[in-house]
Amino acid sequence: xxxxFPITFDDGRAAAxxxxxxxxxxxxxxxxxxxxxxxxxxxxxxxxGGLSSSDLNRLRPAFRAGLVPVVQxxxxxxxxxxxxxxxxxxxxxTRREAEASFPLLAVAAAGTVRLPSEPTAADRADLxxxxxxxxxxxxxxxxxxAPWLAWTASALAGSAPSVTLLVNGGEISYSxxxxxxxxxxxxxxxxxxxxxxxELAAAVRGLPADERAVALAASGLVQAVPxxxxxxxxxxxxxxxxxxxxxxxxxxxxxxxxx
Numbered sequence: 001x002x003x004x005f006p007i008t009f010d011d012g013r014a015a016a017x018x019x020x021x022x023x024x025x026x027x028x029x030x031x032x033x034x035x036x037x038x039x040x041x042x043x044x045x046x047x048x049g050g051l052s053s054s055d056l057n058r059l060r061p062a063f064r065a066g067l068v069p070v071v072q073x074x075x076x077x078x079x080x081x082x083x084x085x086x087x088x089x090x091x092x093x094t095r096r097e098a099e100a101s102f103p104l105l106a107v108a109a110a111g112t113v114r115l116p117s118e119p120t121a122a123d124r125a126d127l128x129x130x131x132x133x134x135x136x137x138x139x140x141x142x143x144x145x146a147p148w149l150a151w152t153a154s155a156l157a158g159s160a161p162s163v164t165l166l167v168n169g170g171e172i173s174y175s176x177x178x179x180x181x182x183x184x185x186x187x188x189x190x191x192x193x194x195x196x197x198x199e200l201a202a203a204v205r206g207l208p209a210d211e212r213a214v215a216l217a218a219s220g221l222v223q224a225v226p227x228x229x230x231x232x233x234x235x236x237x238x239x240x241x242x243x244x245x246x247x248x249x250x251x252x253x254x255x256x257x258x259x
Contacts, residue, residue: 002029009116009129017134019110023148026155033133035103038158040076040241042067043149043185045176046197047168048086048125056090058227059167059193063094066233067165072100074241077156081145082106082134083113083125087167092130105156106131107149109139143172150179163188163240169196174212181219186240192227200224 002025007015016033020026030036044067047055068091071078078095080088082105095104106127113136114124127134137148153162164180166173166189173196177187191201196213201224203209203217216222225233 002032004032007115007117007127007134009127011129013129015106015127015129015132015134017115017136019136021138023151026148026151029135030105030152030155033135035077035105035133035156037077037156038160038245039156040074040160041153041157041162042071042076042078042237042241043153043162043164043176043180044078044080044087044091044167045149045164045169045173046087046166046193047170047195048081048083048088050170050195051086051168055168055194056086059087059090059190060094061230062190062227062233063090064098065230066237067091068094068098068100070234070237070241071102072098074238076102076241078102078104079107079149079153079156080104080131081149082108082128082131084128085125089128089130092128094130096130103133104131105133105135105152107135107137107145107152109141109144109148110136111140112142112144143175146172146175147179149176150183150185153180153185154183157245159245161241161243161245163237165237166190166197166200168193171196173197174216177216177222181216181221184221187216187222188233188236188240189222189224190227190233191224 020029189197199210199213203213
């Protein structure tokens with residue numbers, strides 16, 4: 001069973017929220033808040049609290065010139081972890097600045113985030129008010145949302161294409177990328193954005209990198225775009241979101257991790 005509820009942020013913006021416990025009810029839960037497919041899906045994963053303000057300022061041109069315009073033009077859905085930090089906050093703020101209309105869905109483990117109506121808690125993060133829809137899933141720890149991000153993208157895309165964009169990122173990002181590759185969802189990494197993204201970019205180029213990054217890059221589904229080429233991100237996203245959907249490809253792929 002899923003439970004829907006309205007969310008009103010402190011600045012007056014509103015979002016439609018739903019809680020889901022059963023992955024089998026995911027499609028109906030999303031439909032209950034007005035988000036349904038099949039339609040292209042752009043999943044953003046990566047750095048949150050570990051990103052400095054200067055790092056974010058370097059990323060904003062890529063969001064403004066490449067990410068948000070493409071998602072808007074292709075009628076796609078944006079999906080992220082949805083907290084008011086790092087790349088997720090930048091996604092929400094850039095969407096608002098552009099006055100875009102595409103749905104931006106936050107997928108968050110219920111025990112890790114605070115709704116605006118709830119008291120402040122040191123162990124919970126605020127949701128980003130730039131997201132228009134919120135899906136709360138089971139879990140009390142960071143990373144519990146990772147499988148739900150992947151399942152949600154697949155449920156929304158259906159036969160339509162989807163892509164994962166990795167910007168910066170820590171340990172959880174390796175899991176996010178692996179889950180995308182398991183369903184043949186291509187991954188674009190922003191090289192120069194730091195940490196996991198840079199390890200994967202190095203691996204794609206055949207340079208020394210973390211062994212996990214090397215294994216993931218071996219899938220052939222990971223490509224890197226330099227952070228300095230803000231406009232260059234757009235054609236990569238367009239190509240990924242205009243091609244065949246993951247439903248027409250081999251699913252359950254384990255080639256990226258030797259399983």
